[in-house]
Amino acid sequence: MTIFNFSDDEALGKVASVDTATVIISVDDVEQLKRLQVNRLAVLQSSKPGQHLIGIINQVTRKKLAMPSIEDQGEQEDEQNLCKVALIGSLIDAEGLRRNVFRRTLESVPEIDANCFSLEGDKLTAFMRIISHAEADGNSLTLGKYTLDENAVAYLNGNKFFQRHAFIGGSTGAGKSWTTALIIEQVAKLKNANAIIFDLHGEYSPLKGEGISHFKVAGPGDIEAGRTLSDGAIYLPYWLLSYEALVSLFVDRSDQNAPNQSMLMAREVNAAKTKYLEDGGHKDILDNFTVDSPVPFDLEALLKSLNDINVEQVPGARSGTTKAGEFNGKLSRMISRLENKISDRRLGFLFQGGKDVLEFDWLNRLADALLGSSAENNRGGVKIINFSEVPSDVLPLIVSLVARLAFSIQQWTPSTIRHPVALLCDEAHLYIPNKNVAGATDDISIQIFERIAKEGRKYGVSLVVVTQRPSEVNKTIISQCSNFVAMRLTNSDDQAVIKKLLPDSLGGFSDILPTLDTGEALVVGDASLLPSRIRIDEPVNKPDSGTIEFWKEWQGDVSVGRLSSAVDNWRKQNIQ
DSSP states (O other): OOSOOOOGGGOOEEEEEEETTEEEEEEOOHHHHHHOOTTOEEEEEOSSTTEEEEEEEEEEEEEEEEEEOTTTSSEEEEEEEEEEEEEEEEEEEEETTEEEEEESOOSOOOOTTOEEEEOOHHHHHHHHHHHHHHHOSSSEEEEEEESSOTTSEEEEEHHHHHHTOEEEEOSTTSSHHHHHHHHHHHHHTSTTOOEEEEESSSTTTTOOSTTEEEEEEOOHHHHHHTOOGGGTEEOOOGGGSOHHHHHHHHOOTTSTTHHHHHHHHHHHHHHHHHHHHHHHTOHHHHTTOOTTSOOOOOHHHHHHHHHHHHTOEEEOSSTTOEEEOTTTTSSHHHHHHHHHHHHOGGGHHHHOOOGGGGSTTHHHHHHHHHHOOHHHHSSOSEEEEEOTTSOTTTHHHHHHHHHHHHHHHHHTSOGGGOOOEEEEETTGGGTSBOGGGOOHHHHHHHHHHHHHHHHHHHHTEEEEEEESOGGGBOHHHHHTOOEEEEOOOOOHHHHHHHHHHSOGGGGGGGGGGGGOOTTEEEEEETTOSSOEEEEEOOOSSOOSOOOOOHHHHHHSOOOTTHHHHHHHHHHHTSOO
């Protein structure tokens, strides 16, 4: 039995104009017009029997029209009551053995003078129940409750959410970390989940439980304590960097000798990797490897080789004399820069990992820890990586290094045994910025994430971009996202980004972005049957990102010794 058994006398009005997916309704009853609310749902009669069209009310207008009177040639006032509706889908009464099937397609458009009905009361509840059941098909991801009907659970299709990339955004305190934590907890419950979260401030450390494992990019304190991968400390050795990344880290582009330095860096790194493979007897790799291949090499030997080139003397024109070599003195700045980086304790995760990171199978161990599913390593399929101690000047390079590792592993895995992985990019604006504000290390990061956004789907790599400033995130990355969970955004530039990405017919839907409550979101995209306003559920373990209650804290007690503890931790570069 169809849920839409409207009678003609319940009609809100009749169709006066049809323009693709936008319909104008002429409303006769002024009292009904007063009850209408923007962003509520409406039902229209379809030109196809057995179907109804569903739309969102975008605009309600009441105009007074001045009309000349035939009797006295004076003027009398008339009114034009209009309702603008954006069509979003069709409800089919019967499809095979199924009844009341909602589809996000428009197989027909309403005819002029077709009836339009406001969707409310029991009919709204019945429709929202259909939406919930349609999405709860075993691939469901629960976000919360629909604002339209708080009894209806808001589901997303988990397959489509991750297949087609997703965006989660909102101003500080709007609840984006809360939403991300809710998604993480549900992913972690899956038997063979595989996801990596880039946690820049350690705010997801409270998330615990089966299926979740925590890692931290090794800081000075971790190196001093000798913590290893088995302890959750990650080392990302220099030899994992691509040639472009090595150049951006060691070569000053403003140096007039930068081209020579870049060329020699490629040549000497290639030679150092060749020597490592020859000494280890890895002849099967020698024939095909490149300067970008993840092969360990001795950094001290590379430094010695560069120093020798920098002071090289060659035979002079006359017998028994010498002169400066072609590159004599031209590598000095690069060598100094390299030596400073090696000795920088903040970069210990790159250069001070010890002998373990030079072992040939070390990359296998790292890949197993970061990309292994729950069944493969018994550590948890959701890996939360804490980047809080990575210096900000190299943060984009290091985050993108992990992303490149994940993408490369997926790319080189045979398609028959490939297992998908999702990358959740928290605070994405810090390492995937717009190109017009990007620096050298940002360029490397942008290239890697753009490639993942464009090609990741065919290799089973998904991006979930999480940010408080969508206007500062790379436009190519955002444009590749097909699912949007947009929370309160008060900045006009950020609102404009979301508006541009929504379908034209739903452009007005984003006008409520600045008025959303904390924990409320607009959800639009392939994973959601219905563009909706949703109140997000609480995660079991809340991230450590809640806004501090200043007034309340100022009335309470203060921890004794907090400042001396902070200064001590600052000096040690480690929070105790």
